Amino acid sequence: MAAGSPPAAGRTALVVGGGISGLLAARELARAGLHTTVLEAAEAWGGCVGRHDVAGLTLDSGAESFATRSTAVADLAAELGLGGHIVAPRPGGAWVQLPAGPRELPKTGVLGIPANPWDPEVRRSLGLGGSLRAALDKLLPASVGTTAEVSSVSALVRARMGRRVLERLVEPVVGGVHSADPGLLDVDMVAPGLRAGIARHGSLAAAVAAQRKGTGTQTTPTHGAPTEAKPAKAGSAVAGLKGGMHTLVTELVADLRARGVQLMPGTAATGAARTPNGWEVTAGESSYKADVLVVALDGPSAIRLLGKAVPALAGHQPGPGPVVKLVTLVVDLPALDRRPRGTGILVAPQTEGIRAKALTHATGKWDWVADAAGPGRHVLRLSYGRSEGAQAAAAAAAPGPESASDEALLDTALQDASALLTVPVTREALVDWDVVSWAGALPFAAVGHRQRVAEVRQICAGTDGLLMVGGWLAGNGLAAVVADTKAQVTSLLA
Numbered sequence: 001m002a003a004g005s006p007p008a009a010g011r012t013a014l015v016v017g018g019g020i021s022g023l024l025a026a027r028e029l030a031r032a033g034l035h036t037t038v039l040e041a042a043e044a045w046g047g048c049v050g051r052h053d054v055a056g057l058t059l060d061s062g063a064e065s066f067a068t069r070s071t072a073v074a075d076l077a078a079e080l081g082l083g084g085h086i087v088a089p090r091p092g093g094a095w096v097q098l099p100a101g102p103r104e105l106p107k108t109g110v111l112g113i114p115a116n117p118w119d120p121e122v123r124r125s126l127g128l129g130g131s132l133r134a135a136l137d138k139l140l141p142a143s144v145g146t147t148a149e150v151s152s153v154s155a156l157v158r159a160r161m162g163r164r165v166l167e168r169l170v171e172p173v174v175g176g177v178h179s180a181d182p183g184l185l186d187v188d189m190v191a192p193g194l195r196a197g198i199a200r201h202g203s204l205a206a207a208v209a210a211q212r213k214g215t216g217t218q219t220t221p222t223h224g225a226p227t228e229a230k231p232a233k234a235g236s237a238v239a240g241l242k243g244g245m246h247t248l249v250t251e252l253v254a255d256l257r258a259r260g261v262q263l264m265p266g267t268a269a270t271g272a273a274r275t276p277n278g279w280e281v282t283a284g285e286s287s288y289k290a291d292v293l294v295v296a297l298d299g300p301s302a303i304r305l306l307g308k309a310v311p312a313l314a315g316h317q318p319g320p321g322p323v324v325k326l327v328t329l330v331v332d333l334p335a336l337d338r339r340p341r342g343t344g345i346l347v348a349p350q351t352e353g354i355r356a357k358a359l360t361h362a363t364g365k366w367d368w369v370a371d372a373a374g375p376g377r378h379v380l381r382l383s384y385g386r387s388e389g390a391q392a393a394a395a396a397a398a399p400g401p402e403s404a405s406d407e408a409l410l411d412t413a414l415q416d417a418s419a420l421l422t423v424p425v426t427r428e429a430l431v432d433w434d435v436v437s438w439a440g441a442l443p444f445a446a447v448g449h450r451q452r453v454a455e456v457r458q459i460c461a462g463t464d465g466l467l468m469v470g471g472w473l474a475g476n477g478l479a480a481v482v483a484d485t486k487a488q489v490t491s492l493l494a
């Protein structure tokens, strides 16, 4: 097949990686008539959209919600028969733990960046001086923060809204969502369309407001050309699925089976080579041939797999993502019925004495978890882990809690939960617990990553029958991954 020419129906496709991007790519390929096989290293499907059982409850072990800034995930859920299961979190919102104490997290932000610096919740977190400085954003020319030199989240926020917005709102949110220091993150990867929104709407606050209303520019890079994702309803931010996000994977796998896709769990790809007609992938003793190869792995693994077959990719290896550990506690503690911190609390990095980055009060956030748990029983999920770069260097000198044993991490989690919720969360109250480790699963969108993505995509577009998809290219999060994977496969088949 020549580069760019459409693969005809009846041809074969091989997808390596059975996370959400690989499964979705397989679905799109099968729908187009390609005989499709998916290789997945683990025994379970879904990658970061996993499940685990704790105290008899089946819970999400990774992703537990999706951003509703576009309808990409909701549309997919509806296609899979889960439209009626889409649920909003319980009202009340989340909190942020600042060195000065807990505050309600403003509800109208993007990555913690406020749409209105004078909103009472924003004002309480920033103080008068902080709100005044943030309000300067409206008076600054649109060029401030939108030049090529300003490429990190920190640089943008600091330039337009000042240090307090960065430290008190953005760092906790970015730490909780991306496990990363905003000084290291490429703003165009983690908040696509935001800088373009400044030029369009005149200020950062207005760009944030437009994204929240669903009128901003949400671009997902494809084979070179950006696509616009459909905006969601005004005011919404995240949603979940009754029964858990992992039910999306269950339905996706059932859909693939019904379409005749060959599913190969427990099959780790170890090498890829080009053949005269397409591709050959080896997995242990076995090998698989296909006309089209879709690599849906994390960045380092994807480049390793293809480095020999496509030498031009070899120099484009991204850094590994951080190790993130999630501690789930199921406790009998009726004192938590009043949801002291709403749906949960993010922790500002400067806060002393607390080692968690964030705590999700799952029974305070989702009705379906509360109903499944029953009266007085609560599910808490604390996350630990650091990003690459400066913080990783600090971690080497003084290892973080994520490198401790599970038992030691449990003690830390109980202490942190007690401090964050202002209710003693003790071993006596503990019904069951679990620690899930996600090593390198969160892609690290370092400054310059967007450029790397563009180059990788260009190389793939020029290589017969090759496509790469996944969070490391699309941007972290299900909304980005789902929209981008569909767009990428469509563009390959077009």
Ligand SMILES: Cc1cc2nc3c(=O)[nH]c(=O)nc-3n(C[C@H](O)[C@H](O)[C@H](O)COP(=O)(O)OP(=O)(O)OC[C@H]3O[C@@H](n4cnc5c(N)ncnc54)[C@H](O)[C@@H]3O)c2cc1C
Binding pocket: 016, 017, 018, 019, 020, 021, 022, 039, 040, 041, 042, 045, 046, 047, 048, 049, 061, 062, 063, 064, 065, 066, 067, 267, 268, 269, 270, 296, 297, 298, 301, 324, 326, 438, 441, 442, 469, 470, 471, 472, 475, 476, 477, 478, 479, 481
């Ligand atoms: C702890 C955590 C919580 C998250 N929470 C949210 C959330 O609430 N909302 C949200 O929108 N996003 C969330 N995310 C991000 C979101 O889950 C990811 O962006 C998305 O699931 C990535 O999907 P993917 O298919 O690109 O990668 P992955 O899910 O990482 O899938 C890659 C797959 O490839 C497999 N694999 C690896 N090597 C090989 C090999 N050699 N051969 C075959 N298979 C291989 C892996 O086992 C894995 O199944 C979270 C991520 C993590 C880690």
